[in-house]
Amino acid sequence: MSFADRLLRRADLHSLAAPYALDALEPAERLRFEKHLKTCDSCAAEVRALSEDAVRLAWLTAAPPPAAMRDRVLAAVRTTPQESAGWESARARAPQLPPHVWGAQPPPRTRAPRTRPLLVPFATATAAAALVVASLFAVQADKTQDQLDAQQAQASEIANVLAAPDARAAAGEDAQGRTIGVVASASEGRAVVTLSGYGELPSGRVHQLWLMRPDVQPRSLGLFDADTPLVASGLDKSATSLAVTVEPDGGSPQPTSQPVVQLALKSVGFGE
Amino acid sequence: MEADELLVLVAGGDQKAFEELYGLVSGPVYGLVRRVVRDPAQSEEVAQEVLLELWRSAAKFDPGRGSALSWVLTLAHRRAVDRVRSARAAGERERREALRANHPAFDHVTEEVEAGLEREWVRRCLDRLTALQRQSVTLAYYDGYTYREVAERLSLPLGTVKTRMRDGLTQLRKCLGGVA
Known part of the structure; x- marks a missing residue:
C-alpha cells in the first residue's frame, strides 16, 4: 500500500467517527473502526466528544418504564454477582460494549462466540428468568474451556427452570x-x-x-x-x-x- | 445523590444505591430503548438487560471519561440498535415498511414526548439543523439505521451522509452549549 493510499484509507476511517458515535456502522465496519481506534488517540477523543453529543438526543426520549420492571430488575440484582473491573472479566463483556466506554484499550473479543449463542434460546423466557440467566454469564469470565463446557451443560438445565411459565x-x-x-x-x-x-x-x-x-x-x-x-x-x-x-x-x-x-x-x- | 456517585457505590455492591440509581436512569434508558426498538415487550426486555448490566459492570465505569448517564445511555443505545437490527435481519419486513411509513423520524419523536426544559432545548437545536443534517442524525439514532441505509433512504452519497452526521452532531453541541 502506498503512502497516499494509507492516507486515504485513514481519512476514510476518520470519516466513520460520527456514524460510529450514532451506532450507525455495520458490524464489520464497526470492528474495523474499533481496531483503528486503538491506534488513534485523536480519533478516540473525537469519538468520545461525538458520543456525548449523540447522548443528548436521548434527552428527548425519556419515558416512564412499566412499574413491574422495577421489581424484576431489583430481584434479579439480588441474585446476580458483579464483575470486577479486572481485565479478565472485562474480556467476557467486550462484544457488547463500545471501546470508548471501556477506555483506550478495548479488551480482545475471543470469548464472544461462546457466550452469545447461549442467550438466544432464553429470549422468549419470562422476563424474570431472562434476567437471572445473565448471572450465569457474569461468572463465566475467568473459567477454562472445560469449566465453560460443564457450565454450559448446567446452563441449559438452569434455563429449563427459568423458562417455566410460573418461574x-x-x-x-x-x-x-x-x-x-x-x-x-x-x-x-x-x-x-x-x-x-x-x-x-x-x-x-x-x-x-x-x-x-x-x-x-x-x-x-x-x-x-x-x-x-x-x-x-x-x-x-x-x-x-x-x-x-x-x-x-x-x-x-x-x-x-x-x-x-x-x-x-x-x-x-x-x-x- | 448524583448518578455518578451512586454508580461508584453500586460498584461496591450497594443494592440500596442501585435502587436509587434505578430511579434516576430507568426512565431515560427505557424511553430510549422504546424509541429505537418500538415493540413494548422487546423494549422492556432490552431495558432490563441494560439495567442489570449496569449492576454487573458498574466497576467498569470511569468517571474521568464522561458522566454516568452518558455511559448508561451509550450502552442502552448500542443494545437497542443491535436488537432492532437483528429483528430486521430476521425478516420482519412488515415492521420495516411500517418504519418507512413513519418517515421522517423526528416528527414522530415530537408527538410522543412531553415538554421538559432539556427536551425543549434539544428539540429547538434539532430544529436549527438543516433538514439533511437532522434526518441523517435522527434516522440513525432514533431508528437504528446504518449510515448506508440512511444514504439509501435519503438518496444521498455515502460521503455526504457521513458529513451530515458529523455536522449535525457538532451543530447540536454548539447550540446546546453549556446545557448538560
Missing part, C-alpha cells in the same frame, strides 16, 4: 448484607439458588442447601460450588423455606449447625 424470583439478605437468591418454579418443583457475599470457606468446609418442610426432617438439596448457582429439583409444594448451613466437605445427611441464612418460599409459589 418467580425471591431473595433474602442477612445482617451482614450477604444474600441468597432463588428463582423457582412450583409447577416443575425446581429452583436455581445463588449465594453471594459469603466468601471463601475454610478448607474442608462447604455450604449445603436444605429444603425445610413442616413436621419433616430437612432434606439436602446439594452443595454449593463457590459462586456457581445451584440447581435443586424435587421441591414439593409443601416446602416452606430454604436454608444454608456450613458442613464438613462432602456434606452431611442432616444439618450439623445453625443455618447461616434461610429464605421463605411462599413468595415464589410454595408453602401450600
